[in-house]
Amino acid sequence: MTALAVIVDTNMIVAALLTSRPDSPVVRVLDGMLAARFPFAVSEPLLAEYRVVLARPKLCKLHGLDDEAIESLLLEVVRHAIVVEAVRGPPAPDPGDPMLWDMLATRLDLALVTGERALLSDEGMNGRVVSPAQFIAGRAASPP
Secondary structure, eight states: OOOSEEEEOHHHHHHHHHOSOTTSHHHHHHHHHHTTOSOEEEOHHHHHHHHHHHTOHHHHHHHOOOHHHHHHHHHHHHHHOEEOOOOOOSOOSSTTOHHHHHHHHHOTTEEEEOOOHHHHTOGGGTTOEEOHHHHHHHHHHSOO
């Protein structure tokens, strides 16, 4: 992957908080964000989605974070993030994720880390959409 920074889809944050495997690629992605191990980008709409999804009552029961813990997590994410003001991009293959496609359209040096099959299989992105395992493997293969 040649991107300078990545966008981390909401499903990656949720999966990292729900998995019991500390060595899971999604956990490694979230840990990397929180420790600023790689550059990543967010937008205001993406942060809002992180907040709304993480605060869903069913998810709160599973991940165990209260509102204060969610806000602390998001503040730590923002502290290390590149904040992007996205412009309208091409239609996303998943109509629920236009903000991600808008960010990709705004900055050609961004890639998306996601578990969404519809996004991963979009051929128009020319390798700019990767799974968490692909991202972690690519980082391990890159020189420090």
